[in-house]
Structure formats: structure tokens, C-alpha cells
Amino acid sequence: MWARIRTPNVSQLDRSKHTLSEMCRIAEAAGEEILAVYNGAADIEVEQKADDSPLTLADRRAHDLIERELLALAPEIPVLSEESLQLPFAERQRWARYWLVDPLDGTKEFIGRNGEFTVNIALIDNGIARLGVVHVPVTGITYSGINGDKATGAWKTEGSGSVAITVAAMAGQKIRDVASRRHRGERLEQMLANIDHVLGIDEVVSIGSSLKMCLVAEGAADIYPRLAPTSEWDTAAAHAILSAAGGEILDLDFCPLRYNQKDSLIISEFIALGDRAYAWQPLLR
Numbered sequence: 001m002w003a004r005i006r007t008p009n010v011s012q013l014d015r016s017k018h019t020l021s022e023m024c025r026i027a028e029a030a031g032e033e034i035l036a037v038y039n040g041a042a043d044i045e046v047e048q049k050a051d052d053s054p055l056t057l058a059d060r061r062a063h064d065l066i067e068r069e070l071l072a073l074a075p076e077i078p079v080l081s082e083e084s085l086q087l088p089f090a091e092r093q094r095w096a097r098y099w100l101v102d103p104l105d106g107t108k109e110f111i112g113r114n115g116e117f118t119v120n121i122a123l124i125d126n127g128i129a130r131l132g133v134v135h136v137p138v139t140g141i142t143y144s145g146i147n148g149d150k151a152t153g154a155w156k157t158e159g160s161g162s163v164a165i166t167v168a169a170m171a172g173q174k175i176r177d178v179a180s181r182r183h184r185g186e187r188l189e190q191m192l193a194n195i196d197h198v199l200g201i202d203e204v205v206s207i208g209s210s211l212k213m214c215l216v217a218e219g220a221a222d223i224y225p226r227l228a229p230t231s232e233w234d235t236a237a238a239h240a241i242l243s244a245a246g247g248e249i250l251d252l253d254f255c256p257l258r259y260n261q262k263d264s265l266i267i268s269e270f271i272a273l274g275d276r277a278y279a280w281q282p283l284l285r
Contacts, residue, residue, distance in 0.1 A: 013151035016131065019073075019123070020144050023133040024157070026069040027119040030062040031137035034104055034119070037061065038137070044111055054107045059083055062103035062119060070099050070121075077123075080260075082233045089263040097125050100259060102233040105134075106209030115139070116208035122236035127258035132240025134210050143214045145244030154245035156218055167246040167274035168219035174202035178212045178221040180228070188227045195223075195283050213238035213272045217245040224272040225284070232265045238272075248276045252284075 037044065037058035047055045063083035070079050080092070081101040092098075099121065104110060106117030115138035123131040134143040143165075145154035154165045168176075175195050179188070195201055205221060215221040217238070236259055239249045249257045249272045257270055273280055 012148065013146070016146045016148060016151050020131050020133065020146060022073055023121050023123070023131060024135070024142050024144055026066055026073075027121050027133045027135035028142065029069070030065050030103060030119045031135050031140075033061040033065055034058040034110070034117075034137045038110065038113070046111060054111060055083070056104070056107060056110065058110060059104045059107060063101070066101055066103050066119075066121065070101075080233070082231065086265070089260075092260055095260065097123065098260070100124050100129075100233050100236040102210075102231075102237070105234055106211075109208035114208065116211055118209045118211060120210055120233065120237035122233075122240055124236060124259045127261060129236045129240035129243065129259060132237035132244075134214055134237050134241060136211065143217065143238070143241050145217070145241035147240045147243040152244050154217055154241050165218040165245050167216060167242070167276075168222060170222065170275040170278035172199070174200040175223060176202050176205070176221045178205045178207060178215050178224045180206070180208070180212065180226065185227060188225055191225055191227070191284060198283055210234065210238040213242050213249070216247055216272050216274045217242040219245075219274070222274045223280075226271070227269050229266050229268055230270075232259050232267060235267060235270065242272060246276065247272065247274045249273075254281055 037056065044056055049055050060083060063081050067079050067081060078095055078098045079101060080098055081103060083103055102120040104117060105120045109116040119135040121133045122129050130147050132145050140158065142157045146152055155162050156165050177192060192201060212224045216224055235249060235257065239257060242249060249270050251257060252269050271284060
């Protein structure tokens with residue numbers, strides 16, 4: 001499964017950790033490229049892409065570095081990035097494994113200089129996010145996870161220290177919800193009102209990028225409902241980390257998200273949950 005990591009007598013977990021370590025190295029190097037722009041000119045130059053989303057020099061520099069390094073690591077595995085040429089599904093559907101990348105998740109947060117942006121790198125295997133890295137350039141924190149059938153684990157690394165992370169267990173306590181800074185809406189408010197009525201909501205934290213799912217993965221929040229469209233590269237890396245930490249990302253039919261299953265790379269809606277053993281479904285209808 002792990003492309004070019006074929007050392008004899010090495011366990012799957014060791015191979016996965018080696019690949020994950022390389023992904024972390026690449027994400028951190030991309031973060032340095034981003035910070036060089038972030039800490040540079042007072043005004044960040046912004047272009048508008050065809051879908052009207054913003055594009056900066058930092059997006060392009062991070063993409064170029066990540067694509068180059070991933071192809072050097074495993075040239076047989078394709079790279080699908082937000083900033084790469086978008087290939088038709090007829091070609092993509094032949095991929096068993098591929099890298100799914102958002103070189104700068106939270107470009108609007110980057111432009112606003114609030115620090116809430118990340119580098120996201122995931123390895124997808126047959127539609128499942130198996131390895132994930134989310135790096136936060138401003139803080140230097142890196143979240144990572146191995147979501148394997150037999151080997152699993154999630155970590156938060158800051159400086160030279162790394163700690164294992166898990167989701168918070170639900171035991172009838174009030175819910176800690178995390179929400180997007182920019183995508184709310186009436187349906188989300190209704191869902192939160194229902195949760196508040198049944199269990200109570202302790203707090204609602206608004207934050208940008210895939211940091212929302214990482215907060216759920218490390219047990220700092222319990223749920224992140226996203227009732228607005230997003231793209232597969234926005235969720236995949238954090239999805240692997242959250243699953244490895246004991247959570248899950250579900251569609252509104254309560255089925256786990258799968259990747260590269262259709263022509264469009266848009267995810268219409270999803271819910272990121274912490275404790276997947278908890279009976280969430282009645283709360284979220």
C-alpha cells in the first residue's frame with residue numbers, strides 16, 4: 001500500500017509511520033514557503049480563480065513544493081491538488097491510491113492574517129483517507145494520523161514534542177461545537193438549537209480551515225457540522241486524523257465520506273463527529 005516503502009521485515013505500522021514522517025516534513029517545508037509570503041510584503045497580492053476563490057503566491061509556492069516532493073517520494077502515485085490541473089473522472093477513477101492536497105487551506109484567513117490556515121496532505125487508498133497531515137504554519141503545530149485497518153494512531157506535534165490524541169468520550173455532557181467563521185446559515189442554526197435543547201451547548205468556537213476537524217480529533221470539541229459545500233481536498237487530511245483519533249466524518253445520510261467517487265470533487269454537506277460510539281443521529285435530524 002505504501003509506495004516505495006518496501007523494506008523487508010518492516011511492519012505495516014513502521015512503513016506507515018515512515019511515510020507519515022515524510023508527509024510531515026513536506027508539509028512543514030510548504031509552511032515555510034507560505035510564511036515567507038505571509039511575513040513579507042504588507043499587501044498580499046490576490047488573484048481570483050474561475051470559481052471566484054482567491055489565489056496567492058503562497059498557494060502556488062506551497063503547491064509547487066508539495067507536488068515536487070511527493071512525486072520524488074512516490075513517483076507512481078498521482079497528486080491531486082487544489083492548484084493542479086483538474087483531471088476528468090474518467091481518468092481519476094482508475095486511481096487506487098493518490099495524494100490529495102490543499103497546499104493552503106484557508107486562503108481567506110491567510111489574506112486576513114489571522115493565522116488560521118493550514119497545509120493539508122492526505123493519502124487516499126480506494127476512497128478512504130488513510131494517512132493525513134495538517135500543518136499550521138503560524139504556530140508550527142502539526143496534526144498527523146494513520147487510519148489503517150490494523151495500524152492506527154493520531155498525534156499532535158509542537159516543537160520537539162509529540163503526543164497521542166483521541167476524541168473526547170461523550171457521557172451526556174454539554175456539547176462543544178466548532179463552526180466555520182464564514183459558512184453558517186439557518187439550517188445550521190436549527191441543528192445547533194436542537195442539540196442545545198436536548199443536551200445543551202457549552203460553547204461554539206468559530207475558527208478557519210481544517211483546524212475545526214483537528215479540534216474535534218484532539219478532544220477540544222465534540223462536533224463540527226458543515227452544512228455548506230466544500231471540496232474533497234479541504235477534508236481529506238483532517239478526516240484521516242479524526243478517524244485515527246476515534247471520530248468520523250459522515251454525510252447527512254450518516255455514511256462515512258469516501259473520496260474520488262464521482263465527477264465532482266465538491267462535498268455538499270458533512271458532519272465531523274468525535275465519539276463515534278455515541279448515538280448522534282437523533283440529535284442531527
